[in-house]
Amino acid sequence: MLPTGLTKGTEVINDYDIKDIALADEGLARIEWADRDMPVLAKIRARFERERPLEGVRIGACLHVTTETANLIRTLVAGGAEVRLCASNPLSTQDDTAASLVRDFNVSVYAIKGEDTETYYKHVDAVIDFKPQITIDDGADVVGRVHESRRDALDYIIGGAEETTTGVIRLAAMAADGALEYPIIAVNDAKTKHFFDNRYGTGQSTLDGIIRLTNRLLAGRTFVISGYGWCGKGLAMRARGMGCQVIVCEVDPTAALEAHMDGFAVMPREEAAKHADIWVTVTGNLNVIDDVCYENMKDGAIICNSGHFNSEINIPWLEEHAVKSEEIKPMVVEYTMADGRTIILLAEGRLVNLSGAEGHPANVMDMSFANHALCAEYLLAHANEMEPKVYDVPEAIDEKVARLKLETLGIEIDTLTDEQIEYMNSWNMGTV
Numbered sequence: 129m130l131p132t133g134l135t136k137g138t139e140v141i142n143d144y145d146i147k148d149i150a151l152a153d154e155g156l157a158r159i160e161w162a163d164r165d166m167p168v169l170a171k172i173r174a175r176f177e178r179e180r181p182l183e184g185v186r187i188g189a190c191l192h193v194t195t196e197t198a199n200l201i202r203t204l205v206a207g208g209a210e211v212r213l214c215a216s217n218p219l220s221t222q223d224d225t226a227a228s229l230v231r232d233f234n235v236s237v238y239a240i241k242g243e244d245t246e247t248y249y250k251h252v253d254a255v256i257d258f259k260p261q262i263t264i265d266d267g268a269d270v271v272g273r274v275h276e277s278r279r280d281a282l283d284y285i286i287g288g289a290e291e292t293t294t295g296v297i298r299l300a301a302m303a304a305d306g307a308l309e310y311p312i313i314a315v316n317d318a319k320t321k322h323f324f325d326n327r328y329g330t331g332q333s334t335l336d337g338i339i340r341l342t343n344r345l346l347a348g349r350t351f352v353i354s355g356y357g358w359c360g361k362g363l364a365m366r367a368r369g370m371g372c373q374v375i376v377c378e379v380d381p382t383a384a385l386e387a388h389m390d391g392f393a394v395m396p397r398e399e400a401a402k403h404a405d406i407w408v409t410v411t412g413n414l415n416v417i418d419d420v421c422y423e424n425m426k427d428g429a430i431i432c433n434s435g436h437f438n439s440e441i442n443i444p445w446l447e448e449h450a451v452k453s454e455e456i457k458p459m460v461v462e463y464t465m466a467d468g469r470t471i472i473l474l475a476e477g478r479l480v481n482l483s484g485a486e487g488h489p490a491n492v493m494d495m496s497f498a499n500h501a502l503c504a505e506y507l508l509a510h511a512n513e514m515e516p517k518v519y520d521v522p523e524a525i526d527e528k529v530a531r532l533k534l535e536t537l538g539i540e541i542d543t544l545t546d547e548q549i550e551y552m553n554s555w556n557m558g559t560v
Contacts, residue, residue, distance in 0.1 A: 146223065146237055155226070156231075180207060211236075214239055338430070417440070
């Protein structure tokens, strides 16, 4: 049963489901700490407070409930929106952050770290019950739920935005099948998102999660990465910087060639399994670490995932074929195989950077969430003109976020002269 009737000033919040409201003081301190490193979002929030572009709009968000997300939610609320938030991953919630959002910012939050699958989907349904006009997803679980079993929600949703690669893949499949019923902006694909958040955020935070959970020295280890998209590139870069020998597994020939040209070993997964000390999946696909990998892994191999869903690792196979499993420490489970080899799974195969650490640093999430705030404003103004398909972030928004970021960093850049603009727009000016 949900706690009810929390009083904040003259307002009363009746709907939320969190671990403990008493954690709010600690959560507020951490939210404000993250805000210090999110100057772009702060600038947008200041404008939103003046202009109130989202006045009265209901926004349903399914995101990682972290301090960085809290500052996005604060910005949407500053713009006049009513927001209801649930977690996009059962292990990524920061319970103190959730408490502060409820107490200090009047946001209905449905998120408890470690919640089971049944509770997770009850929380997703609670967001849908809010009758949101705009959805913001990290993994497309709200969108998927709406289209599969909560189609009543389609009567009031005008558009949405998606934060991560896995969600964009799901949405693109829905659009290709003609199943998508409202427009979605793929925030993940903004240049100011995937060039920075995916590459630098995932690269740093994934290693942070692995180190916090295992306290293993990375230097000298063989580090296998499945997937060489922007997340994989960032992770490979950081792992090499920590002294690892890096192997990349890929199915895309161009990405594999790029990994090779970047100086990394490239090989099939069954061969990579023979060498892996640590293996991370960042693909957005299913059963990337599978039986052919387990059968070839050496004793003591550590496996984890930094893609969105834990289905990237075939955990059921591991549980079925292991003769013993033991939780060595929180979120570190050792499986013993019939031949005596051990395989160590981190964070239940869920996002290791958010489960084992705090996720991406605020500075890089500043740009990703700035895109979300501006795209919510854009959707409100343009959704009626948009077809039910997946859209890129408007170029003007992407460029605005980049310029704001440079401004906050005190960096100035050149501008084209009139002569240069004319030259760029001409076709009959060549060698002189």
